[in-house]
Amino acid sequence: MSEALLPPEILAKADVRHDEYAWRIGDLPEVIEAARAQGLRNIGGQLQIRTEDAIGECDWVQIDACQLIPPMLPWEAQVEMAANVALQDLQLLKAEFNFAREIKEAFPEPVERLLAAGGKIEDAIWFVWYADTEADA
Structure with a gap:
């Protein structure tokens, strides 16, 4: 769990369950930049629903930041490329997908329970995010 190496102010914004850190979509740029500053390589992640009684991934709404990065590059170059x-x-995902719609369509029952309890769909939209250290790679 290299994500645990992120600064406390970034970790304070995360929801941690089952050893996975997730953040709000709006916090991801800050998470990505913090990982870069810590020398962590941003791996990527997926859109998730996270409610009191449910966690689920929309694995078709994902980022794979390391997919095309040659592993023989120096670590610092991998960190920079992955962050970029x-x-x-x-930005491409934000333009392509309506995150609330994806969550509602993929997980109708947990969304219905959330809304019936007075919650908002925005409360359920998270993005699980992974990063690694050179030693982990």
Whole structure:
């Protein structure tokens, strides 16, 4: 769990369950930049629903920041490239997908329970995010 190496102010914004860190979509640029600053390589992640009684992934709404990065590059170059790819791909996902619609369509029952209890769909939209260290790679 290299994500645990992120600064406390970033970790404070995360929801941690089953050893996975997830953040709000709006916090991801800050998470990506913090990982870069810590020398962590942004791996990527997926859109998730996270409610009191449910966790599920929309694995078709994902970022794979390391997919095209040659592993023989120096670590610092991998860190930079992965951060740049992650930020760019995040913008593409925001333009391509309506995250609330994806969550509602993929997980109708947990969304119905959330809304019936007075919650908002925005409360259920998270993005699980992974990063690694050179030693992990």
